Amino acid sequence: MTSSPAPLAAQMSDVNKWYNDYHALRSINLEVARGERIVVCGPSGSGKSTMIRCINQLEKHDSGTIAVNGVTLTGDLKQLNTIRQDVGMVFQHFNLFPHLSVLENCVIAPMSVRNVPRKQAEEMAMHYLSRIHIAEQAHKFPSQLSGGQQQRVAIARSLCMQPNLMLFDEPTSALDPEMVHEVLETMVSLARDGMTMLVVTHEMGFARKVADRVIFMDHGEICETAPPEEFFKSPQNERARVFLSQLIH
Amino acid sequence: MELINTFFNWDVMVRAFPILLRGLGNTVLLGCVTIVIGTIAGLLLCLVRLYAVRPIQLLAILYIDVFRALPILVLLILVYYALPFVGIRLDSFTSATMALSMVLAAFTAEVCRAGIQNVPKGQFEAAASLGMPFWKSMRKIILPQAIRVIIPPLTSNSISVFKDTALASVVAMPDLLKQANDAQAMMANPTPLIGAALIYLAILWPLVRLVGYLEARNQRAVAR
Ligand SMILES: Nc1ncnc2c1ncn2[C@@H]1O[C@H](COP(=O)(O)OP(=O)(O)OP(=O)(O)O)[C@@H](O)[C@H]1O
Ligand SMILES: [Mg+2]
Numbered sequence: 001m002t003s004s005p006a007p008l009a010a011q012m013s014d015v016n017k018w019y020n021d022y023h024a025l026r027s028i029n030l031e032v033a034r035g036e037r038i039v040v041c042g043p044s045g046s047g048k049s050t051m052i053r054c055i056n057q058l059e060k061h062d063s064g065t066i067a068v069n070g071v072t073l074t075g076d077l078k079q080l081n082t083i084r085q086d087v088g089m090v091f092q093h094f095n096l097f098p099h100l101s102v103l104e105n106c107v108i109a110p111m112s113v114r115n116v117p118r119k120q121a122e123e124m125a126m127h128y129l130s131r132i133h134i135a136e137q138a139h140k141f142p143s144q145l146s147g148g149q150q151q152r153v154a155i156a157r158s159l160c161m162q163p164n165l166m167l168f169d170e171p172t173s174a175l176d177p178e179m180v181h182e183v184l185e186t187m188v189s190l191a192r193d194g195m196t197m198l199v200v201t202h203e204m205g206f207a208r209k210v211a212d213r214v215i216f217m218d219h220g221e222i223c224e225t226a227p228p229e230e231f232f233k234s235p236q237n238e239r240a241r242v243f244l245s246q247l248i249h
Numbered sequence: 250m251e252l253i254n255t256f257f258n259w260d261v262m263v264r265a266f267p268i269l270l271r272g273l274g275n276t277v278l279l280g281c282v283t284i285v286i287g288t289i290a291g292l293l294l295c296l297v298r299l300y301a302v303r304p305i306q307l308l309a310i311l312y313i314d315v316f317r318a319l320p321i322l323v324l325l326i327l328v329y330y331a332l333p334f335v336g337i338r339l340d341s342f343t344s345a346t347m348a349l350s351m352v353l354a355a356f357t358a359e360v361c362r363a364g365i366q367n368v369p370k371g372q373f374e375a376a377a378s379l380g381m382p383f384w385k386s387m388r389k390i391i392l393p394q395a396i397r398v399i400i401p402p403l404t405s406n407s408i409s410v411f412k413d414t415a416l417a418s419v420v421a422m423p424d425l426l427k428q429a430n431d432a433q434a435m436m437a438n439p440t441p442l443i444g445a446a447l448i449y450l451a452i453l454w455p456l457v458r459l460v461g462y463l464e465a466r467n468q469r470a471v472a473r
Contacts, residue, residue, distance in 0.1 A: 081380045113381055
């Protein structure tokens with residue numbers, strides 16, 4: 001992991017976002033400290049995806065400021081690509097490149113964006129692939145792997161860029177139940193290594209285990225921020241209470 | 250017997266063959282140059298159509314619409330007979346290449362657009378989230394996936410434009426059809442025309458089969 005001098009991995013101040021006239025993010029203020037693990041939860045449509053996608057600008061925000069690793073986003077494309085190199089993202093539907101082998105999925109960005117020589121990129125890829133127990137399948141194509149394996153490859157692909165912040169958007173919610181565990185395990189081990197993580201998930205077991213803070217969102221707002229024990233035991237916000245009571249533990 | 254002597258006269262065919270070959274050379278050259286230029290221009294046009302700033306996008310849409318609507322023969326005659334009035338005098342080969350590639354580019358642009366839009370949004374997002382710049386993600390991620398969908402209609406359009414090279418005979422380019430026609434006049438026998446038709450068939454029939462094969466292969470890939 002490249003060490004970044006900025007103490008804040010990400011900072012959103014008074015961020016607003018509209019989809020046409022739908023107010024999707026309402027005055028979001030969020031600071032992600034270096035090394036911090038944050039879990040974001042909330043009902044469907046509450047703006048969780050939109051919020052974390054603003055951090056790497058897969059969605060553009062309309063007002064407020066966002067800084068990543070101490071750099072304030074200006075909308076400049078070159079700056080954005082540089083920033084994105086240090087921010088990994090894991091998607092609900094994996095989004096592996098289907099025309100490339102597992103190994104190629106992992107080396108393509110380091111080679112073409114960071115100009116890492118192939119040999120070195122492959123060594124790094126194999127390192128991460130063996131950590132997720134997929135090294136022997138490095139030459140298969142994504143479609144030949146199970147969902148859980150694909151998602152772990154997607155995590156490895158992100159790690160190969162040596163990011164210092166990882167965003168996860170419901171990484172286990174498209175998986176068959178028996179595969180959720182293996183992906184969460186990979187994420188836990190990543191957290192143990194000190195990775196800064198912002199995770200949208202409804203896996204409350206994961207939140208209890210690794211989160212420093214849980215953020216509850218509703219209607220485009222951050223309604224509550226609390227350490228997991230506190231959040232699960234006695235949520236202050238009424239809507240959070242309703243939300244938690246509806247979750248199956 | 251009379252029929253064979255008229256349409257399949259061996260002596261005439263032997264005498265006409267070198268003439269036809271010269272025409273065939275021109276036809277193949279025109280066809281290939283047009284396909285290369287039209288395809289590359291079409292891809293660029295498609296990227297402009299999809300990703301340029303709005304006013305330039307609109308120009309691309311206008312171009313694509315106009316050149317898909319305009320009959321190639323009309324365009325060819327405009328280029329060859331009308332442009333000289335404004336001082337632009339192009340030889341018949343250049344005129345034909347220009348007219349045919351301009352039209353092929355418009356059709357190619359639409360085919361490429363469909364192919365690119367067929368690639369799931371998540372692929373663009375994954376590439377972007379890794380910090381890949383636009384052109385790099387196009388080249389390494391998007392186009393390689395789009396190409397499978399693009400190839401069959403692209404081949405099909407190339408076949409059409411190859412057939413349309415015969416229109417170049419109208420602007421006095423000595424292509425296969427024109428040579429065959431001249432030979433027919435000279436020898437007072439239609440056999441050279443039959444020969445030309447057979448040559449077109451021999452070149453294009455396998456390509457038509459190829460398109461069928463590629464389409465079937467894609468169907469199977471989708472079904473899987
Ligand atoms: N591209 C878009 N165009 C218009 N509206 C959108 C778009 N993307 C999201 N929205 C709307 O913005 C709101 C927030 O969406 P978002 O995807 O951030 O919610 P979420 O909390 O991630 O929900 P989920 O748990 O279902 O993933 C929703 O009401 C959604 O309908
Ligand atoms: Mg979401």
